[in-house]
Amino acid sequence: MACKCDNEVCYAELDKFIAEGHYDDPDSLIQVLHHAQHLFGYLPREVQIYVAKKLDIPIAKVYGVVTFYTFFSETPRGENVIQVCLGTGCFVKGAAKVMESFENELKIKQGETTEDMQFTLSAVRCVGACALAPVVMINDKVYTHVDPSSVKRILEKYLISAAS
Helix, strand or coil: CCCCCCCHHHHHHHHHHHCCCCCCCHHHHHHHHHHHHHHHHHCHHHHHHHHHHHHCCHHHHHHHHHCCCCCCCCCCCCEEEEECCCCHHHHHHHHHHHHHHHHHHHHCCCEEEEECCCEEEEEECCCCCCCCCCEEEEEEEECCCCCCHHHHHHHHHHHHHHCC
């Protein structure tokens, strides 16, 4: 999803968040980035530069945090972010085949977003639910014991809600 609001409005909302929450120091970087991503939908370079200036920290530090944590994205994401766990527990239980099934159904590869901006497909290394492997998260919903044959049924829930 691209910018969720007009850029001026997003920047004003970010300024308000920083001022009201007293997030104007370098220790608040992650909280500010979370809110910026919520507003803009992702963290393009210009937003990272803006945050660095507001918190008076080097852009390299902001960039380092954005690229280190998988939650943050420098590119627009789809309305529904699909995260397939490829950690050891999930991988051993067939997560690679689950990922392949999502790729085939969505006609995109891991790390890509569908043209209609409906889905972004990504991999995560562990969600901490190894006993429930393979695990897939779509937005905030967790799916457990996922197998390739259930992928189409899972996706249909999101396609139906988008059509409503």
